[in-house]
Amino acid sequence: MGYKITVDGSDNEFSCDDRDTLLRAALRQGVTIPYECNSGGCGSCKFELVSGEVEDLWPDAPALTPRDKRKGKKLACQCRPVSDAVIKVRLEDHAAPEIRPxxxxxxxxxxxxxxxxxxxxxxxxxxxxxxxxxxxxxxxxxxxxxxxxxxxxxxxxxxxxxxxxxxxxxxxxxxxxxxxxxxxxxxxxxxxxxGQAYLRPEIERDVVCIAGGSGLSPVMSIVRAATGDSRFADRKIYLFYGGRTPGDICTPELLSEIEPLDAQLICETAISDADAATRESWEGPCCFVHELVEQTLGDRMPEFEYYFCGPAPMTEAVQRMLMIEHKVPFEQIHFDRFF
Ligand code: FES
Known part of the structure; x- marks a missing residue:
């Protein structure tokens, strides 16, 4: 049981109980409100309340600009209903969950x-x-x-x-x-x-995964899946990982547990913040991870399918490099914005 939420101007309605947010309840029932972070950071899930009442769990969420607030916009990932409601939101097919949460x-x-x-x-x-x-x-x-x-x-x-x-x-x-x-x-x-930055095995391109910090988590999932999947036989899978110091580089331990099938796994790492003493003990490159990708792949960049995750400065630099500097088509780039 829950409140009835109707999407203005469409046949879509869903129920939402007072423990759920509008976004999560919608996705559970296959109503495709667009989203990325589910956490108030990206702004993809903005909606307008036409009638009814909602509780705003985070009125100062960073995704809401002063202009949004003046116009009465809210975030579906941060609102719970306290009555039946009608909302105005643009539904998008790409948000349809392959697996309902x-x-x-x-x-x-x-x-x-x-x-x-x-x-x-x-x-x-x-x-x-x-x-x-x-x-x-x-x-x-x-x-x-x-x-x-x-x-x-x-x-x-x-x-x-x-x-x-x-x-x-x-x-x-x-x-x-x-x-x-x-x-x-x-x-x-x-x-x-x-999340929508998931591995697409059906796309027959070599795969490039790029991570910084705990952004390694989804990227390791993708690497673990692709290296064990026969559909990736004969494809190359690159993993680029960047840390601040040599102590941040944990990929050798994680990758030692993987036995790639036929796919070729290539891992490149770099550190960005090495002082003179550290540089002596680190034999690899000292640069940002997006620079490492560029040095390694060069003009071949538009040939690959990209998955990346990491801190905001890293993901913004990767995005800029791929889309603006190397003209990689947007459809070949997969990441969820958390900021
Ligand atoms: Fe709601 Fe990102 S999905 S702000």
Missing amino acids: NRFKVRYLGRRDLTADMAEFRFQSDAPARFLPGQFAMLSLPGIQGDRAYSMSNIPNEAGYWQFIIKRMPEGNASTWLFSELKEGDVLELDAPY
């Missing part, structure tokens, strides 16, 4: 540390873990306001395993809680899958 209880199994501030966390649900490589889940943490989006780093599986590479953020209360309070056996609520 659902809520699960997951039990925490433990984590392995990958660097001084990044670890891979492992959970298990009773139901199979159904998602597409590259997608993310919303985790609800006790005592922390608002769910947090974390991308899966493993591949879909019947046993119900969900893995996430998470970075401890000095100011982040969610990551601090996960690193210091979460105990083995604790049960959390997970809502998944979301």
